[in-house]
Amino acid sequence: MTPRANATADPQDARLARIALEGEALTRLSPMLEADRAQAVADLQAENHFAPVGQPPGPYSLRLSIQQGRLVFEIRKLDETPLTAIVLALGPFRSLIKDYQMLVDSHILAVQDGREERIQAIDMGRRGLHNEGADLMVARLHGKVAIDFATARRLFTLICVLHQRIG
Numbered sequence: 001m002t003p004r005a006n007a008t009a010d011p012q013d014a015r016l017a018r019i020a021l022e023g024e025a026l027t028r029l030s031p032m033l034e035a036d037r038a039q040a041v042a043d044l045q046a047e048n049h050f051a052p053v054g055q056p057p058g059p060y061s062l063r064l065s066i067q068q069g070r071l072v073f074e075i076r077k078l079d080e081t082p083l084t085a086i087v088l089a090l091g092p093f094r095s096l097i098k099d100y101q102m103l104v105d106s107h108i109l110a111v112q113d114g115r116e117e118r119i120q121a122i123d124m125g126r127r128g129l130h131n132e133g134a135d136l137m138v139a140r141l142h143g144k145v146a147i148d149f150a151t152a153r154r155l156f157t158l159i160c161v162l163h164q165r166i167g
Contacts, residue, residue, distance in 0.1 A: 013057035022065030
């Protein structure tokens with residue numbers, strides 16, 4: 001886990017209280033992607049560690065979007081006062097996002113065919129892919145936002161969902 005950048009006495013200060021995906025209404029998601037999005041947001045709201053470097057204590061509101069091929073984290077106070085925006089190149093995530101979409105498509109087909117063994121194998125692959133995406137997320141946010149591994153996994157899921165909305 002990355003060391004806490006803005007160490008505060010209360011761990012409740014270093015967290016996201018609200019998460020919004022910008023551009024959510026642009027397209028409809030498959031039921032599986034919608035379920036992944038809903039679960040990631042619910043899990044993030046229930047438990048996360050998110051501490052932007054050099055910012056006042058939270059909790060925070062996060063607007064996550066893809067703009068001009070870049071991943072944008074708009075970090076705000078809960079009253080929506082802007083604090084900072086972090087912009088990351090999407091390129092390093094693209095192959096993982098593509099693999100994630102292939103696994104989602106394969107899962108849908110396996111469910112339709114009732115192939116339980118295949119579903120289990122795909123789920124194992126998804127877990128591995130999420131771990132790889134989380135490692136990349138932690139590395140890309142290093143020095144900007146301290147996050148834990150579980151938070152990074154959930155943010156990676158949301159990036160995949162956002163990319164599908166755009167793509």
